[in-house]
Amino acid sequence: MDFIRKTSTLICLLAAPLAVAANEGTVLPSLPALLLERHQLVTVDGDLQEAPWQAAPEFATFHQFLPENGKPPPAGLRTSVRLLIDGDALIFGIRAWDSTPAGMRSSLARRDKVAQDQDFIGIWLDPTGHGRAAQFVRVNIDGVLSDGMYRADEDEDDLGPDFPVDAAVRRLPDGYSMEIRWPMSNLRFPYADGKAWRLMVERSVPHAGGLRLTSTPLKTGSLSYIDALxxxxxxxxxxxxxxDRAFVDLKPELTVRASRDRDDAGRQHGNQASMGLEINARPRADWVFNATLNPDFSQVEIDEPMPTGASRIALSLPEKRGFFLESADVLGLPLSAFYSRTIASPQWGLRGTWRNAQADATAMSLRDEEGGVVQRGSVYETAEYEQTRRTLASLVRGRWHRGGMVLGAFASQRDYGDGGSNAVAGFDGQWRGGGKQASWLLMHSQNSAGFVEEPRPATVRVPARSGSYAQGRYIHISDDWWNEFKVEAIGPGFVNDNGFVPQTGVVKTDIHLNRRLGEHDVPLSPFGAAPLRLYELEAHLGLHEIRTLSDAALGQQANQVVERKVQPGIWFRAGRQTDLWANLGFDRQRAHRDGRLHDTRALHFGFASSPLPWMPVLKAEVTLGRQLDVDADRVGSGGNVVVDAGFRFPLGPAGSGWAMESDVRVNRAWIEGTRGRPAFADNGWRWLGMLHFTASDSLRLLAQNTSSSRRDDGVSGLAPWAERGSHRSLLYRHLWRHGRSLSVGYARDRASEANAVNGSLTVKMQWEV
Structure with missing residues (x-):
């Protein structure tokens, strides 16, 4: 605790002058709006011929963001925006001209699946004016929406939040027109003294070489996508x-399920009906309250297979449940501080969020049912324990911000009742300005909850132990460089059961140096082809090291190298939205504290592309070379390969008719033994097919198989084993409007352990009022 107190004092002293010197950035031309009178009504139908649209001022200054940043947009792709404001909503009218309208690409798709391979309009809106977060919506020319919350500090977006945005599109002989109505009741902003609302409008034109236009001169390689609003x-x-306008949304849900299970112990079946309720209330602009009671997540799409090879360190998984994504901009914590996937099956949850012009805060509390998994990290592995009792997970978070400076604090607790508890407190900060960003996070924990496996899994109270965590990160961006430095120290006694901490007792150091080399033409004359245009080219050097901290309780000595990576490489962006990277890995790894540091040199490379209109996604990540088999403490030739492909097939004329999506993932990790065959293999494949009958009706088929096995490697003497699992599900969904839906689904899961087979038929109705 003394370490945290001293470090925090030093950070605050250093940060104070930075807050004053924060660069507010260049003032950009505003996007003008027209305020409507009460009697003026606009129908959202995609037609911009109504009188208010003709009277509204036009904004038509767009800039090329991709692929050739900063160059003028093509003459035949003019874009204009008009904005109306009535008493309840912002209404955007967009006119997009296209000299080759036959090349426009789009089709019906799932919500939140609007991507760069489609013609779309995007609106990024920051009602707080701070530039640290934005609510966004993207609408393709078939009227499909993607929406969510974007956080600038991590340069990442959450697609979980769904806003009640209305949109309509009309295709025209020379392009299209679009109307988007965004209710102000779903915008989050301070009650008083707030900054001016800011936004950016974007347009995607995939048939023009992956062109993306923005209403502001945003530079590639900026600190965030909302650097220029x-x-x-x-x-x-x-x-x-x-x-002062208040609103309350109630979303009751009814779930009826019939299940049939069998394993070596026998057969079981059951029928179950349950009621759930979601409540979202905003008494006024700066306060939002959320509640969930008995939610059902059975029809949330299962996670994709994540190959870890022979590693014992857990990987994080994305959150897909909407309740946990509300107010993510205020929470603003890395996974080590809060990881919502630790809450597996909430019985109920409450959350409140407050926003002020210079401060904000959020608090939540959830009752989690037994049956989940608790992860506890150590130096060389992440242990997993069964959550054998109900727990109460709580967190309170507050932040103060001024200019480019943010300072925050939080406290969280996981209460296991008479089995002990885990409490964490910490504070953090960030400064941004002039192409630089610095952030830090300090935490301290006290834990009295432990787990035993014998004679049966149980949660038990143990003697209290404390631990500390510290993280610092610095990013510097210029026209010639993009560099990042990060240090993370996790004490051996640190435990956060509300966060994701897969390793403890270590210090991690990461350095990434990227030399930006600009545009280049690569001659291909020996192959009889035109030069390959590289819109961006970077030379990269990555340095990564993990070292141990001393832990007397486990007999772990300090300063032992767990992992070291030195990886020079290149990255470039070319046509057809193609990115490619390759690194030479001069890597070394250790399997356990008494093992030696192995040479694990390998080639790492990957690419992502949108090669064809009907194949908009093709990407892969590959590692080939020497791989560490942790259990055997040996190295063998092997690799790790993940390939994703996406297919889109409109089944009718453009803008009408059925459409089909097909997404495929294949992964394999393997390590060769000494007998001419893999000693370890981890395989998986997944196929997700979506058939869209209309914009409101869809059928989803999901098939997924996983398998892992160990064979005699001729050296270690480890016993062979094999595990297999499979999932099949079929889901029909009808959507009346936002928040009102009916779904019918069947799912079947099979696992080789105990020959378990689980099948269930689920009918679920949600009706928002």
């Missing part, structure tokens, strides 16, 4: 008029 002009007293 423009103010909304002409809002007048809109904020004052809507900030």
């Amino acid at each position: 423009q103010e909304i002009g002409g809002m007048g007293g809109t904020v004052q008029a809507v900030r």
Whole structure:
């Protein structure tokens, strides 16, 4: 604790002058709006011929973001935006011209599956004006929406939140027109003294070489995608008029399930009906309350197979449940501090969020049912224990911000009742300005909850032990460089059961140096082809090292190298939205504290592309070379390969008719033995097919197989074993409108352990009022 106190004092002293010197950035031209009178009504039908649209000022200054950043947009692809504001919503009218409209690409797709291979319009809106987060929506020319929350500090977006946005598109002989209505009741902003609302409008034109246009001069390689936002002009007293408007959304759900299970112990069957409820309330603009009671997540799409090879370190998984993604911009914590996937089956949950012009806060509490998995990290592995009792997970978080500076604090607890508890407190900060970003996180934990496996799994109270965590990160960006430095120290006694901490008792250091080399033409004359245009080219050097901290309880000595990587490489971006990277890995790894540091040199490379209109996604990540078999403490030739491919097939004329999506993932990790065959193999494949009958009706088929096995490697003497698993599910869904749906699904899971087979038929209805 003394370490944290001293370090925090030093950080605050260093940060103070940075807050004053934060660069607010260049002032960009505003996007003007027209305030509508009460009697003026606009129908969202994609037609921009109504009188209010003709009276609204036009904004038509767009810039090329990709593929050739900073160059003028093509003449035949003019874009204009008009903005209307009525008493309840922002209404955007977009006119997109296209000199080759036959080349426009789109089809019906799942919500949140609007991607760069489609013609779409995107709106990134920051009602707080701070530039640290934005709500966004993308609408393709078939009216499919993707929406969510973007966080600038991590340069990542969460697609979980679904906003009640209405959109309509009309295809025209020379392009298309689009209307997007965004209710202000779903925007998050301070009650008073807030900054001007800011936004950016983007347009994707895939048939023009993966062209993306933005309404602001955003540079590639910026600290975030919302580095350049423009103010909304002409809002007048809109904020004052809507900030006191209250709303309450109630979404009851009814779930009926019939299950049939069997294993070596016999057969079981059951029928179950349950009611759930979600409540979202906003008494005024700066307060939002959320509650969930008995939610059912059975029809949430299962996770993709994640090959870890022979490693014992766990990987994090993305969150897909909407309740946990609300107010993610205020929470703003890395996974080590809060990881919502630790809450597996909540019985109920409550959350409140407050936003002020210079501060914000959020608090949540959830009751989690037994049956989940608790992960506890150590130096060389992540142990997993069964959660044998109900727990109470709670967190409170507050932040203060000014200019480019943010300072925050939080406290969380996982209460196991008479089995002990785990409490964590910490504070963090960030400074941004002038192409630089610095962030830090300090935490301290006290834990009295332990787990035993024999004679049966149980949670038990243990003597309290404390531990600390510290992380610092610095990013510097210029026209010639993109560099990142990160140090993370996790004490051997640190435990956070509400966070993701797969390793403890280590210090991790990461350095990434990227020399930006600009555009290049690669001659291909020996092959009789035109030069290959590289829109961006970077030379890369990655340095990574993990060393141990002393732990007397486990007899672990300090300063032992667990892993070291030196990886020079290159990255470039070419046509057809193609990115390719390759690194030479001069790597070394250790399997356990008494093992030696193995040479694990390998070639690492990957690519992502949109090669064809009907194959918009093709990407792969590959590692080939010497692989460490952790259990055997030996190295063998092998690799790790993950390939993803996506297919889209419109089954009718453009803008109408059925459509089909087909996404395929194949992964394999293997390590060769001494007998001419793999000593270890981990395989998986997944196929997700979606048939869209209309924009409201779809059928989803998901098939997934996983297998892993060990054979005699001729050296270690480890016993052979094999495990297999499979999942099949079919789901029909009808959507009346946002928040009102009916779904019928069947799922079947099979596992080789105990020959278990689980099948269930589920009918679920949600009806938002």
